[in-house]
Structures are given as C-alpha cells and as structure tokens.
Amino acid sequence: MKLYPIESGNFKLDGGAMFGVVPKTIWNKTNPADANNLIDMAARCLLIEDGNRLTLVDTGMGNKQNDKFFGYYSLWGDYSIDKSLAQWGFSRDDVTDVFLTHLHFDHVGGAIQWNKDRTGYEPAFKNAHFWTNDNHWDWATKPNAREKASFLSENILPMQQSGQLKFVNRPEGAFLEQSELGFGILFADGHTEKQMLPHITYKGKTIVYMADLLPTAGHIPLPYVMGYDTRPLLTINEKETFLNEAASKGYYLMLGHDAHNEIITVQHTDKGVRLKDVFTCNDILI
Template sequence: MQIHAIHAGHFSCDGGALFSVIPKPLWTKAYPADENNVTRLTMRCLLVDQGERKILIEAGVGDHYPEKVKRNNGHEETDALPGSLAEKGYLVGDITDVVFTHLHWDHCNGAVLKEEQSLKLLFPNATHWCSKRQWEHAQVSNMRERAAYFYDVLNFLKAEGNMQLVENEGELFPDFEVRFFDGHTPGQMIPLVKHEGKTYVYTSDLIPTTANIPIVWLASYDLYPVTTMEEKEAFLKEAADNKYVLFFEHDFYSECATVEWTDRGPKLKEVFSLSK
C-alpha cells in the first residue's frame, strides 16, 4: 500500500466561523488571519493505493460557482486535483473509489465537472461512497445547512457515479475502516487507514485544523456542538492512547500531527508532513 496527500485547491473562512466562541486574541495565536479576520484553508485529499484498488478520500470544491461566490469564499486552484494526481503518477481514470466524509460542497462537488450546461464525472471509473445517514440527512437538511448541499451535483453522483450508501461502521476495504460522527453533520464518515504499522485518521470536519484540537475549540459550522465536543473528547483520548496520525483536510499550515492526553485534555504533540 502507498498513501499520498493530494492537493485540491484552497479557500478561505471567517475566523469567527472557524473557532466559534473562542476569543480572537486566543485563536489568532494558534491560526493566522488577515486584517479582515479571514483565515486561509486548504482542501487536502488522501489517496490510498492498494494496487488494483485506488481510493481517493474527498474531491474538493470543484468549479460550479459564480465569480462572486468564488471571491467571497477565497477559492484558489480549485481545478488542481487532476494535476496533483498526475504529479504522483496517477490519472483520474485510475481511481476506483472516491470516499466522501460528508456531502458539503467543499468535500464532494469536485468529483463532478461542469461543462457548459452539462455535468460530467471527474472519475469515470470510480464507485463513490458516503454514509446512508448523511445522504438521507442532506435530503431534509435545515435552512442553516442547506446552502452547503448542491443537489444537482449530488443527484448526478447518485445516478451516474455508482454512489454507494454505507450503513454500518467498520472495514470498508482491507485496512480501511470508517466510523460515523454526528456533531458536525449527521453521518460524517471518518476513515481510519492502517499503513506500515500506523493508523492514519482523515479528520475532515471533526477536527478541521490543528488549532481545533482543544475540545471546546469548535467551528460554528457544527450543527450539534455539544455532540461534537463529546465525540472529539472520546476520539482524541483514543488517538493519544494509540498514537494515531491525524491527517488534516483543511489546515493550510499543517498536514499531519499526533496528540497526547494531559490533565487539561488533548494537546498537540508533533506536526509533520506525510512524506516525513
């Protein structure tokens, strides 16, 4: 098996949204912002090459938006995914499986191309996966979250992308386990990949950046913040005990990290890149 970090572009986010009730003088020490309180985020996919099976986790934001939306959300290099794969020696046709942690626009829309008035799969040979709970939730989502779902893209993936809905936690592929977390959005599906004696956890929006490791440092995007805190606490205790490698999808500055558990809760231990 080989694993590779794959670049899918950058975007931006208001710092208050990324850190919720945490005061700005505190969070800016952990994660930079510009003069407009805007933080820079990235979309970092993970490619798991198991030989005949080549699994890509997430697909980025894609290019489905008016210029105003791109400008307001700081979109950069959102067409980078095929080129990033090519740098590692892969074509889009090589990808056999695309796993979505959830169906918000910055996680799955990049799997679909928009050409004039038509939609097209970026990964024509791939089976696409998400949790059944997330799929069903997306169909009835509340007013606050609904803008994060692009139903033309989702329905196209379901009809043309062989979308498979995962009902149970556990092994999805050899050495590739998924677990469900509901605080950010119901049925967020977090992959745990075993590789060379280590467990790599694709943290997605459970822990968007290293600065979100403290239990109460939540993003405002979490639908159920108390649930997120409970899920983070249990997971980070497990991560510290088992020396998991956390792989961050959105942290512009840090790719991977380990954590330790202290009498004050989880603490960032070591930061490094996947190629270390």
C-alpha cells in the same frame, strides 16, 4: 498499500465562524487572521492505492461554480486535483472509488463537473464509484435550513443519476472495523449527520483522515468547535472520546483543512489532550 496527499486547492474562511464561541484573541494565536478576519484553509484529500483499487478520499470544491461563489472563499495558491494526481503518476480516470466523508460543497464539489457543452453535469471521475452512507444521503438531499447552502444539488444528485453511487454498509455502533473499501470508518454526528472518518493501517501506524471533526490543529481543545457544526455539544463529546484514544494509541491525524499543519499527533497533558508533533505528509505517507 500506498498513501498519497492530494491537494485540491486553498481558500479562506471567517475565523470567527471556524472557532464558534472562542474569542479571536485566543484562536488568532494558532490560526492568524488577515485584515478581513479570514484564516488560511486547505482542501487536502487523500489517495489510497491498494491492489487494483485507487480510492480518493474527498474532492475539494471543484471548479464548476461561478466567480461570485468562489469570491466568497478567497481562493489562493495553485493546487488542483489534476496536478496532485499527476505528481504521483495518476489521472482522474485511474480512480476507482471516491469516498466522501460528507457532502458539504468543500468536500464533494470536485466529484462532479460540467459536461463538454456546459448544458449539464457529469461525474469528474468517470470510472469511479462514489461512496457515502444512507443516513447522510437522506440528510443532504433533504437539507435543513442551517446546512442548505452547503449541500448543493448539482454536487450531489448527479452521482445518483450516473448510476455510480454506492452506500457504505453502516454498523449499529459508531465504528465500522473494516469497510468494503479496506479501512475502518468512524461515524460522527456533531458536524453533520453520519460524517465518516477513515482509519487506515499503514506501515505499522494508524492514519486517521480527520475531515471536519478536527479541521485544524488549532481545534484540539474541546470547546474549539466550528460555528458550522449542527450539534456542537455532540462534537465536543466526539472529539473528547476520539482525541483521548488518539493520544493513548499514537494515531497520526491527517488534517484536511489545515493549510500549515498536514499530519499531527496528540498527547495527554494536565490541560487535556494537546498537540504533540507535526509532520508533513511526505514524512509519514511517502
């Protein structure tokens, strides 16, 4: 097995929305805001090469929305999925599976693209299966008012229409020891219904792709919960359980949204679980 970081693009979001009830005077120390109160964000994906299978975890926003849409997110930098795949010697057509932690636009948008004459949509990975789970699919295709703006039908329905959609066989509990894709999955419900976090055994380490359970290193303290989460008190409980385990077992946490901290470890302290070490993806994955 080999793991590769895939940077799909950087953007900005309102710092207050990202930290919920935590005052700016506190979160600004770890995630400094610009004059418009926006903080730096990444859309960092993960590529897993395992035998004949090449699995991409999440896809970023993609590029099919209009300028008005992207204007809300202050895109910056020159990363793209195509450039990142090419860096490691791959192209979109090599990807056999796209594993989607959840179907919010900043995680799934890159899975679907315009067709050649821009009359409709098609999969951006023509040879891949797209993986979600049945509960989250129902949640995303019948969205609540709070998440409706994040679940865009043009990002989601073409996966089903293409015949390339597959559902992970979900266990009764919160953790699937080994999925069809060759890694464990933690199911978390605080951010959105049945978000999926891959747990990958790699070079004697456990690598966990954190998606939106822990978007940045600044979100480690338990009350630091995004305003976007549908069940913030549940997020706190899920974070507490996971971070205690991560600190005790020495997990390496790959942060999908932290523009400046790529992989971290955590440790137990008198104040609870806190940041231990920071690594680049090249330090741990390559």
